[in-house]
Amino acid sequence: MADLNKLVDQLSELTVLEAAELSKLLEEKWGVSAAAAVAVAAPAAGGGAGGAAAEEAKDEFDVILTGDGGKKINVIKEVRAITGLGLTEAKTLVESAPKAVKEGVNKDEAEKIKKQLEEAGATVELK
Numbered sequence: 205m206a207d208l209n210k211l212v213d214q215l216s217e218l219t220v221l222e223a224a225e226l227s228k229l230l231e232e233k234w235g236v237s238a239a240a241a242v243a244v245a246a247p248a249a250g251g252g253a254g255g256a257a258a259e260e261a262k263d264e265f266d267v268i269l270t271g272d273g274g275k276k277i278n279v280i281k282e283v284r285a286i287t288g289l290g291l292t293e294a295k296t297l298v299e300s301a302p303k304a305v306k307e308g309v310n311k312d313e314a315e316k317i318k319k320q321l322e323e324a325g326a327t328v329e330l331k
Contacts, residue, residue, distance in 0.1 A: 220293050224300075265314035266307045266331045267321070272298050275325025282324040286317055298326075 218226065272279040276298060283305060284294040297303050305328075306317055318328045 220289065221296060224296065263310060264308045265311060267305045267309065267314050267317045268302050268329050268331055269298065269305050269321060269326055270302045270329055271327040272301065273325040273327055278324040279321065279326040282321055282326070286320065 215223075215226075269279070269283070280291070280294045280298050283289065283297055284291065286305060287294065287297075289297065297305065305321070306314070309317070314330050318330060321328045
């Protein structure tokens with residue numbers, strides 16, 4: 205078995221781009237995606253009360269960039285302002301849409317971010 209503490213230390217040293225690449229490699233190797241895991245876990249969290257009840261009680265949202273709407277430069281600028289990413293990381297995020305821009309934010313912040321991105325020309329959805 206691998207030394208888990210050593211593995212955690214190594215993963216902590218990754219840049220954002222390296223972590224994104226690692227994520228893609230693991231998705232390809234294992235045939236799963238992080239989005240699928242979240243989708244599977246969400247119904248289980250509902251406790252059998254049904255999907256509608258889980259949606260009503262939801263207080264954390266993910267802002268997903270689904271496209272740049274042909275205004276890539278404007279969208280990259282807005283992603284940088286929202287996330288604090290560097291130019292290269294923001295460009296990579298926009299080009300790899302659909303991709304989460306912010307995760308686990310409250311409804312008001314998610315709506316605000318969605319509006320900012322849409323005004324820049326992007327297509328966005330909240331999950």
